[in-house]
Amino acid sequence: MCRVREPSPCGGRPDRPCKDVPAVISLRQHIFSLVAVFVALAVGIAAGSTVVRGPLLDSTRARLESAEELIEVERAENDALAAELAQLDNWVVDGPDQLLRGRLSGLAVLTIVAGDVDPDVVAGVVRSIRATAGPFLGELRIDPAVFDPEQTDRVASVLGITLEPEADAAGDDVSADDVAALTMTAFGERIAERLPTVAEAIVTTVASEGSAGDGASTGGEVLRSVFGDLEDAGLVDLLEVNTRPVTAERMEVLVLTDRNLVHDPAAMLDSLITVSDPAGAAIDVLVAEVNRVAQDNETPVGSYVARIRDDGRLRDEVSTVDNAEIFLGWVAAVLGLEAAGAGSVGHYGFRDGADGAVPPRPAAPEG
Structure with missing residues:
Protein backbone atom coordinates (compact mmCIF):
# COMPACT_ATOMS: atom_id res chain seq x y z
CA MET A 1 0.00 0.00 0.00
CA CYS A 2 1.05 3.55 -0.66
CA ARG A 3 0.79 5.97 2.30
CA VAL A 4 0.05 9.60 1.62
CA ARG A 5 2.48 11.84 3.45
CA GLU A 6 1.08 15.08 4.83
CA PRO A 7 3.11 18.22 4.13
CA SER A 8 5.49 19.17 6.86
CA PRO A 9 5.25 22.64 8.45
CA CYS A 10 9.01 22.86 8.09
CA GLY A 11 9.25 23.00 4.34
CA GLY A 12 8.63 19.34 3.61
CA ARG A 13 11.65 17.98 5.62
CA PRO A 14 10.29 16.27 8.69
CA ASP A 15 13.77 15.17 9.62
CA ARG A 16 14.87 18.76 10.23
CA PRO A 17 13.87 20.89 13.23
CA CYS A 18 11.53 23.86 12.65
CA LYS A 19 13.42 27.03 13.49
CA ASP A 20 10.96 29.64 12.05
CA VAL A 21 7.77 28.55 13.82
CA PRO A 22 7.02 30.93 16.78
CA ALA A 23 6.67 29.45 20.22
CA VAL A 24 3.14 29.34 21.66
CA ILE A 25 2.47 31.59 24.77
CA SER A 26 0.97 29.65 27.58
CA LEU A 27 -2.20 30.72 29.40
CA ARG A 28 -0.22 31.35 32.57
CA GLN A 29 2.04 33.85 30.81
CA HIS A 30 -0.97 35.62 29.33
CA ILE A 31 -2.59 36.00 32.75
CA PHE A 32 0.64 37.32 34.25
CA SER A 33 0.86 39.93 31.46
CA LEU A 34 -2.68 41.19 32.07
CA VAL A 35 -2.10 41.37 35.80
CA ALA A 36 1.08 43.36 35.23
CA VAL A 37 -0.76 45.86 33.00
CA PHE A 38 -3.48 46.49 35.55
CA VAL A 39 -0.99 46.76 38.39
CA ALA A 40 0.99 49.34 36.41
CA LEU A 41 -2.21 51.26 35.67
CA ALA A 42 -3.20 51.31 39.34
CA VAL A 43 0.27 52.44 40.39
CA GLY A 44 0.18 55.22 37.76
CA ILE A 45 -3.20 56.48 38.90
CA ALA A 46 -2.18 56.46 42.53
CA ALA A 47 1.09 58.24 41.82
CA GLY A 48 -0.55 60.80 39.52
CA SER A 49 -3.32 61.68 41.94
CA THR A 50 -0.80 62.11 44.70
CA VAL A 51 1.34 64.48 42.63
CA VAL A 52 -1.42 66.71 41.10
CA ARG A 53 -3.98 66.57 43.87
CA GLY A 54 -2.65 69.49 45.83
CA PRO A 55 -1.91 72.25 43.25
CA LEU A 56 -4.62 71.29 40.76
CA LEU A 57 -7.40 70.91 43.28
CA ASP A 58 -6.38 74.10 45.06
CA SER A 59 -6.45 76.02 41.78
CA THR A 60 -9.83 74.57 40.82
CA ARG A 61 -11.26 75.35 44.24
CA ALA A 62 -10.00 78.95 44.06
CA ARG A 63 -11.55 79.45 40.63
CA LEU A 64 -14.85 78.02 41.80
CA GLU A 65 -14.93 80.35 44.80
CA SER A 66 -14.10 83.32 42.55
CA ALA A 67 -16.92 82.36 40.16
CA GLU A 68 -19.36 82.11 43.06
CA GLU A 69 -18.36 85.58 44.23
CA LEU A 70 -18.89 86.99 40.73
CA ILE A 71 -22.30 85.34 40.56
CA GLU A 72 -23.27 86.98 43.84
CA VAL A 73 -22.12 90.37 42.54
CA GLU A 74 -24.07 89.92 39.30
CA ARG A 75 -27.14 88.82 41.25
CA ALA A 76 -26.96 91.94 43.42
CA GLU A 77 -26.58 94.16 40.34
CA ASN A 78 -29.54 92.45 38.67
CA ASP A 79 -31.66 93.04 41.76
CA ALA A 80 -30.69 96.72 41.74
CA LEU A 81 -31.49 97.04 38.03
CA ALA A 82 -34.84 95.32 38.57
CA ALA A 83 -35.67 97.84 41.28
CA GLU A 84 -34.69 100.72 38.99
CA LEU A 85 -36.78 99.24 36.18
CA ALA A 86 -39.77 99.06 38.50
CA GLN A 87 -39.30 102.77 39.25
CA LEU A 88 -39.15 103.51 35.53
CA ASP A 89 -42.37 101.58 35.05
CA ASN A 90 -43.95 103.88 37.61
CA TRP A 91 -42.60 106.86 35.69
CA VAL A 92 -44.27 105.59 32.53
CA VAL A 93 -47.62 105.83 34.33
CA ASP A 94 -47.14 108.85 36.58
CA GLY A 95 -44.37 110.74 34.79
CA PRO A 96 -46.40 112.41 32.01
CA ASP A 97 -48.79 114.05 34.45
CA GLN A 98 -45.90 115.24 36.62
CA LEU A 99 -43.66 116.54 33.85
CA LEU A 100 -45.99 117.63 31.05
CA ARG A 101 -48.88 119.30 32.84
CA GLY A 102 -49.53 122.73 31.36
CA ARG A 103 -47.62 122.03 28.14
Whole structure:
Protein backbone atom coordinates (compact mmCIF):
# COMPACT_ATOMS: atom_id res chain seq x y z
CA MET A 1 0.00 0.00 0.00
CA CYS A 2 1.05 3.55 -0.66
CA ARG A 3 0.79 5.97 2.30
CA VAL A 4 0.05 9.60 1.62
CA ARG A 5 2.48 11.84 3.45
CA GLU A 6 1.08 15.08 4.83
CA PRO A 7 3.11 18.22 4.13
CA SER A 8 5.49 19.17 6.86
CA PRO A 9 5.25 22.64 8.45
CA CYS A 10 9.01 22.86 8.09
CA GLY A 11 9.25 23.00 4.34
CA GLY A 12 8.63 19.34 3.61
CA ARG A 13 11.65 17.98 5.62
CA PRO A 14 10.29 16.27 8.69
CA ASP A 15 13.77 15.17 9.62
CA ARG A 16 14.87 18.76 10.23
CA PRO A 17 13.87 20.89 13.23
CA CYS A 18 11.53 23.86 12.65
CA LYS A 19 13.42 27.03 13.49
CA ASP A 20 10.96 29.64 12.05
CA VAL A 21 7.77 28.55 13.82
CA PRO A 22 7.02 30.93 16.78
CA ALA A 23 6.67 29.45 20.22
CA VAL A 24 3.14 29.34 21.66
CA ILE A 25 2.47 31.59 24.77
CA SER A 26 0.97 29.65 27.58
CA LEU A 27 -2.20 30.72 29.40
CA ARG A 28 -0.22 31.35 32.57
CA GLN A 29 2.04 33.85 30.81
CA HIS A 30 -0.97 35.62 29.33
CA ILE A 31 -2.59 36.00 32.75
CA PHE A 32 0.64 37.32 34.25
CA SER A 33 0.86 39.93 31.46
CA LEU A 34 -2.68 41.19 32.07
CA VAL A 35 -2.10 41.37 35.80
CA ALA A 36 1.08 43.36 35.23
CA VAL A 37 -0.76 45.86 33.00
CA PHE A 38 -3.48 46.49 35.55
CA VAL A 39 -0.99 46.76 38.39
CA ALA A 40 0.99 49.34 36.41
CA LEU A 41 -2.21 51.26 35.67
CA ALA A 42 -3.20 51.31 39.34
CA VAL A 43 0.27 52.44 40.39
CA GLY A 44 0.18 55.22 37.76
CA ILE A 45 -3.20 56.48 38.90
CA ALA A 46 -2.18 56.46 42.53
CA ALA A 47 1.09 58.24 41.82
CA GLY A 48 -0.55 60.80 39.52
CA SER A 49 -3.32 61.68 41.94
CA THR A 50 -0.80 62.11 44.70
CA VAL A 51 1.34 64.48 42.63
CA VAL A 52 -1.42 66.71 41.10
CA ARG A 53 -3.98 66.57 43.87
CA GLY A 54 -2.65 69.49 45.83
CA PRO A 55 -1.91 72.25 43.25
CA LEU A 56 -4.62 71.29 40.76
CA LEU A 57 -7.40 70.91 43.28
CA ASP A 58 -6.38 74.10 45.06
CA SER A 59 -6.45 76.02 41.78
CA THR A 60 -9.83 74.57 40.82
CA ARG A 61 -11.26 75.35 44.24
CA ALA A 62 -10.00 78.95 44.06
CA ARG A 63 -11.55 79.45 40.63
CA LEU A 64 -14.85 78.02 41.80
CA GLU A 65 -14.93 80.35 44.80
CA SER A 66 -14.10 83.32 42.55
CA ALA A 67 -16.92 82.36 40.16
CA GLU A 68 -19.36 82.11 43.06
CA GLU A 69 -18.36 85.58 44.23
CA LEU A 70 -18.89 86.99 40.73
CA ILE A 71 -22.30 85.34 40.56
CA GLU A 72 -23.27 86.98 43.84
CA VAL A 73 -22.12 90.37 42.54
CA GLU A 74 -24.07 89.92 39.30
CA ARG A 75 -27.14 88.82 41.25
CA ALA A 76 -26.96 91.94 43.42
CA GLU A 77 -26.58 94.16 40.34
CA ASN A 78 -29.54 92.45 38.67
CA ASP A 79 -31.66 93.04 41.76
CA ALA A 80 -30.69 96.72 41.74
CA LEU A 81 -31.49 97.04 38.03
CA ALA A 82 -34.84 95.32 38.57
CA ALA A 83 -35.67 97.84 41.28
CA GLU A 84 -34.69 100.72 38.99
CA LEU A 85 -36.78 99.24 36.18
CA ALA A 86 -39.77 99.06 38.50
CA GLN A 87 -39.30 102.77 39.25
CA LEU A 88 -39.15 103.51 35.53
CA ASP A 89 -42.37 101.58 35.05
CA ASN A 90 -43.95 103.88 37.61
CA TRP A 91 -42.60 106.86 35.69
CA VAL A 92 -44.27 105.59 32.53
CA VAL A 93 -47.62 105.83 34.33
CA ASP A 94 -47.14 108.85 36.58
CA GLY A 95 -44.37 110.74 34.79
CA PRO A 96 -46.40 112.41 32.01
CA ASP A 97 -48.79 114.05 34.45
CA GLN A 98 -45.90 115.24 36.62
CA LEU A 99 -43.66 116.54 33.85
CA LEU A 100 -45.99 117.63 31.05
CA ARG A 101 -48.88 119.30 32.84
CA GLY A 102 -49.53 122.73 31.36
CA ARG A 103 -47.62 122.03 28.14
CA LEU A 104 -49.07 122.45 24.62
CA SER A 105 -51.37 125.23 25.73
CA GLY A 106 -53.41 126.38 22.74
CA LEU A 107 -52.14 123.53 20.55
CA ALA A 108 -54.43 120.71 19.40
CA VAL A 109 -52.69 117.42 18.59
CA LEU A 110 -53.68 114.73 16.11
CA THR A 111 -51.71 111.48 16.23
CA ILE A 112 -51.30 109.55 12.96
CA VAL A 113 -50.10 105.97 13.45
CA ALA A 114 -48.50 104.28 10.44
CA GLY A 115 -49.74 100.70 10.71
CA ASP A 116 -48.88 98.21 13.44
CA VAL A 117 -46.71 100.42 15.61
CA ASP A 118 -45.97 98.89 19.02
CA PRO A 119 -49.26 99.35 20.94
CA ASP A 120 -47.41 100.12 24.20
CA VAL A 121 -45.65 102.99 22.45
CA VAL A 122 -48.90 104.33 21.04
CA ALA A 123 -50.57 104.14 24.46
CA GLY A 124 -47.63 105.90 26.11
CA VAL A 125 -47.58 108.72 23.57
CA VAL A 126 -51.34 109.24 23.82
CA ARG A 127 -51.13 109.24 27.62
CA SER A 128 -48.36 111.84 27.47
CA ILE A 129 -50.37 114.12 25.17
CA ARG A 130 -53.48 113.79 27.32
CA ALA A 131 -51.45 114.95 30.33
CA THR A 132 -50.86 118.34 28.68
CA ALA A 133 -53.07 121.40 28.52
CA GLY A 134 -53.61 121.06 24.78
CA PRO A 135 -56.66 119.19 23.44
CA PHE A 136 -55.98 115.75 22.00
CA LEU A 137 -58.07 115.33 18.85
CA GLY A 138 -57.62 111.58 18.55
CA GLU A 139 -55.67 108.84 16.84
CA LEU A 140 -55.82 108.26 13.10
CA ARG A 141 -54.46 104.76 12.62
CA ILE A 142 -53.60 103.84 9.04
CA ASP A 143 -54.38 100.21 8.28
CA PRO A 144 -51.37 98.02 7.32
CA ALA A 145 -53.17 97.16 4.07
CA VAL A 146 -52.18 100.58 2.75
CA PHE A 147 -48.52 99.48 2.77
CA ASP A 148 -49.10 95.91 1.55
CA PRO A 149 -48.24 95.40 -2.16
CA GLU A 150 -50.86 92.65 -2.34
CA GLN A 151 -53.58 95.15 -1.34
CA THR A 152 -52.68 97.74 -3.98
CA ASP A 153 -55.78 97.20 -6.12
CA ARG A 154 -58.09 97.52 -3.13
CA VAL A 155 -56.47 100.75 -1.92
CA ALA A 156 -56.47 102.21 -5.43
CA SER A 157 -60.16 101.38 -5.80
CA VAL A 158 -61.03 103.21 -2.58
CA LEU A 159 -59.01 106.23 -3.67
CA GLY A 160 -60.67 106.15 -7.09
CA ILE A 161 -57.41 106.00 -9.01
CA THR A 162 -56.34 103.72 -11.84
CA LEU A 163 -52.87 102.22 -11.75
CA GLU A 164 -51.74 100.71 -15.02
CA PRO A 165 -48.17 99.41 -15.02
CA GLU A 166 -46.08 101.35 -17.49
CA ALA A 167 -42.59 100.82 -18.80
CA ASP A 168 -39.78 102.81 -17.29
CA ALA A 169 -37.17 104.75 -19.25
CA ALA A 170 -35.28 101.53 -20.02
CA GLY A 171 -38.40 99.86 -21.38
CA ASP A 172 -38.75 97.46 -18.45
CA ASP A 173 -42.12 96.86 -16.81
CA VAL A 174 -42.74 98.65 -13.53
CA SER A 175 -42.55 96.22 -10.61
CA ALA A 176 -45.38 95.49 -8.19
CA ASP A 177 -43.43 97.30 -5.46
CA ASP A 178 -43.24 100.42 -7.63
CA VAL A 179 -46.99 100.29 -8.22
CA ALA A 180 -47.55 99.87 -4.47
CA ALA A 181 -45.33 102.89 -3.83
CA LEU A 182 -47.46 104.95 -6.22
CA THR A 183 -50.58 103.88 -4.34
CA MET A 184 -49.05 104.79 -0.99
CA THR A 185 -48.02 108.15 -2.39
CA ALA A 186 -51.59 108.81 -3.53
CA PHE A 187 -52.93 107.79 -0.12
CA GLY A 188 -50.49 110.07 1.69
CA GLU A 189 -51.50 112.95 -0.56
CA ARG A 190 -55.16 112.28 0.23
CA ILE A 191 -54.49 112.50 3.98
CA ALA A 192 -52.33 115.61 3.58
CA GLU A 193 -55.03 117.33 1.50
CA ARG A 194 -57.60 116.82 4.25
CA LEU A 195 -55.55 117.88 7.26
CA PRO A 196 -56.00 121.62 6.59
CA THR A 197 -59.76 121.03 6.74
CA VAL A 198 -59.34 119.60 10.23
CA ALA A 199 -57.20 122.57 11.21
CA GLU A 200 -59.73 125.07 9.87
CA ALA A 201 -62.48 123.42 11.92
CA ILE A 202 -60.65 123.70 15.24
CA VAL A 203 -58.24 126.61 14.93
CA THR A 204 -60.08 129.67 16.18
CA THR A 205 -59.18 132.95 17.75
CA VAL A 206 -60.67 132.90 21.22
CA ALA A 207 -61.68 136.41 22.14
CA SER A 208 -62.22 135.60 25.78
CA GLU A 209 -62.12 132.65 28.10
CA GLY A 210 -65.90 132.59 28.26
CA SER A 211 -66.29 132.17 24.50
CA ALA A 212 -63.95 129.21 24.21
CA GLY A 213 -65.81 126.27 22.78
CA ASP A 214 -69.01 128.15 21.88
CA GLY A 215 -70.37 126.41 18.79
CA ALA A 216 -67.17 124.38 18.36
CA SER A 217 -67.28 120.81 17.09
CA THR A 218 -65.88 117.89 19.03
CA GLY A 219 -62.66 116.28 17.90
CA GLY A 220 -64.52 113.13 16.96
CA GLU A 221 -67.05 115.03 14.85
CA VAL A 222 -64.33 116.84 12.95
CA LEU A 223 -62.25 113.73 12.29
CA ARG A 224 -65.21 111.62 11.18
CA SER A 225 -66.48 114.33 8.87
CA VAL A 226 -63.08 114.48 7.17
CA PHE A 227 -61.90 110.86 7.26
CA GLY A 228 -65.18 108.95 7.66
CA ASP A 229 -65.15 107.58 4.11
CA LEU A 230 -61.66 106.12 4.57
CA GLU A 231 -62.74 104.61 7.88
CA ASP A 232 -65.80 103.04 6.27
CA ALA A 233 -63.53 101.54 3.60
CA GLY A 234 -61.30 100.00 6.27
CA LEU A 235 -58.19 101.97 5.39
CA VAL A 236 -58.07 103.98 8.63
CA ASP A 237 -59.35 103.66 12.17
CA LEU A 238 -60.34 106.65 14.30
CA LEU A 239 -59.47 105.84 17.90
CA GLU A 240 -59.34 107.72 21.22
CA VAL A 241 -61.28 110.58 19.62
CA ASN A 242 -62.07 113.64 21.70
CA THR A 243 -65.76 113.90 22.55
CA ARG A 244 -65.58 117.50 23.76
CA PRO A 245 -65.71 120.75 21.79
CA VAL A 246 -62.22 121.64 20.62
CA THR A 247 -60.70 125.04 19.93
CA ALA A 248 -57.03 125.82 19.50
CA GLU A 249 -54.66 128.38 18.10
CA ARG A 250 -52.73 125.86 16.02
CA MET A 251 -52.84 122.18 15.08
CA GLU A 252 -49.92 119.82 15.58
CA VAL A 253 -49.60 116.43 13.85
CA LEU A 254 -47.58 113.69 15.53
CA VAL A 255 -46.74 110.84 13.14
CA LEU A 256 -45.73 107.53 14.75
CA THR A 257 -43.82 104.93 12.77
CA ASP A 258 -41.86 101.79 13.62
CA ARG A 259 -38.82 100.08 12.09
CA ASN A 260 -40.40 96.71 12.90
CA LEU A 261 -43.26 97.14 10.44
CA VAL A 262 -43.69 94.41 7.83
CA HIS A 263 -43.87 96.87 4.93
CA ASP A 264 -42.03 100.19 4.61
CA PRO A 265 -44.45 103.17 4.84
CA ALA A 266 -41.88 105.67 3.53
CA ALA A 267 -43.68 106.42 0.25
CA MET A 268 -46.88 107.31 2.11
CA LEU A 269 -45.05 109.34 4.75
CA ASP A 270 -43.21 111.33 2.08
CA SER A 271 -46.55 112.66 0.85
CA LEU A 272 -48.09 113.03 4.29
CA ILE A 273 -45.42 115.27 5.81
CA THR A 274 -45.62 117.78 2.97
CA VAL A 275 -48.43 119.42 4.93
CA SER A 276 -45.87 120.68 7.45
CA ASP A 277 -45.18 124.36 6.90
CA PRO A 278 -43.78 125.94 10.06
CA ALA A 279 -43.55 129.37 8.48
CA GLY A 280 -47.01 129.41 6.93
CA ALA A 281 -49.92 127.05 7.52
CA ALA A 282 -51.26 126.45 10.99
CA ILE A 283 -50.00 122.85 10.98
CA ASP A 284 -46.70 121.46 12.26
CA VAL A 285 -45.56 117.86 11.82
CA LEU A 286 -43.29 115.84 14.11
CA VAL A 287 -42.28 112.28 13.20
CA ALA A 288 -41.49 109.97 16.13
CA GLU A 289 -40.02 106.56 15.36
CA VAL A 290 -39.61 103.29 17.23
CA ASN A 291 -35.97 102.77 16.32
CA ARG A 292 -35.20 99.73 18.47
CA VAL A 293 -35.26 96.67 16.22
CA ALA A 294 -36.73 93.47 17.68
CA GLN A 295 -34.24 90.63 18.18
CA ASP A 296 -36.13 88.30 15.85
CA ASN A 297 -36.48 90.93 13.12
CA GLU A 298 -33.83 90.23 10.49
CA THR A 299 -35.26 92.65 7.90
CA PRO A 300 -36.23 95.94 9.59
CA VAL A 301 -37.46 98.78 7.43
CA GLY A 302 -35.17 101.74 6.96
CA SER A 303 -35.18 104.57 9.47
CA TYR A 304 -37.56 107.27 8.27
CA VAL A 305 -36.25 109.68 10.89
CA ALA A 306 -32.75 109.27 9.47
CA ARG A 307 -34.18 109.93 6.02
CA ILE A 308 -35.62 113.26 7.16
CA ARG A 309 -32.45 114.28 8.97
CA ASP A 310 -30.32 113.53 5.91
CA ASP A 311 -32.50 115.71 3.68
CA GLY A 312 -31.54 119.37 3.86
CA ARG A 313 -35.04 120.70 3.11
CA LEU A 314 -37.03 118.26 5.24
CA ARG A 315 -34.67 118.73 8.18
CA ASP A 316 -35.70 122.38 8.29
CA GLU A 317 -39.43 121.66 8.01
CA VAL A 318 -40.21 118.51 10.02
CA SER A 319 -39.19 117.79 13.62
CA THR A 320 -38.18 114.25 14.60
CA VAL A 321 -37.75 111.98 17.63
CA ASP A 322 -35.65 108.83 17.22
CA ASN A 323 -36.46 106.96 20.46
CA ALA A 324 -40.25 106.72 20.65
CA GLU A 325 -39.93 103.29 22.29
CA ILE A 326 -38.98 104.81 25.67
CA PHE A 327 -40.50 107.31 28.08
CA LEU A 328 -37.87 109.95 27.31
CA GLY A 329 -38.94 109.80 23.67
CA TRP A 330 -42.57 110.48 24.63
CA VAL A 331 -41.51 113.52 26.63
CA ALA A 332 -39.31 114.69 23.76
CA ALA A 333 -42.24 114.32 21.35
CA VAL A 334 -44.51 116.51 23.46
CA LEU A 335 -41.83 119.14 24.04
CA GLY A 336 -40.89 118.96 20.36
CA LEU A 337 -44.49 119.66 19.36
CA GLU A 338 -44.54 122.63 21.71
CA ALA A 339 -41.29 123.95 20.23
CA ALA A 340 -42.65 123.46 16.70
CA GLY A 341 -45.76 125.43 17.66
CA ALA A 342 -43.44 128.25 18.69
CA GLY A 343 -41.70 128.10 15.31
CA SER A 344 -38.67 125.96 16.23
CA VAL A 345 -38.00 122.78 14.23
CA GLY A 346 -35.71 120.32 16.03
CA HIS A 347 -34.47 116.74 16.13
CA TYR A 348 -34.39 114.89 19.43
CA GLY A 349 -33.05 111.62 20.80
CA PHE A 350 -29.55 110.18 20.77
CA ARG A 351 -29.01 108.80 17.28
CA ASP A 352 -27.23 110.43 14.34
CA GLY A 353 -28.45 113.92 13.57
CA ALA A 354 -30.09 114.59 16.94
CA ASP A 355 -29.81 118.12 18.33
CA GLY A 356 -30.25 116.86 21.89
CA ALA A 357 -32.34 114.59 24.09
CA VAL A 358 -35.10 117.21 24.40
CA PRO A 359 -35.61 120.75 23.11
CA PRO A 360 -33.66 123.42 25.00
CA ARG A 361 -35.50 125.54 27.52
CA PRO A 362 -36.81 128.70 25.86
CA ALA A 363 -34.84 131.78 26.76
CA ALA A 364 -36.51 134.01 29.33
CA PRO A 365 -37.69 137.36 27.93
CA GLU A 366 -35.35 140.24 28.65
CA GLY A 367 -36.30 142.65 31.38
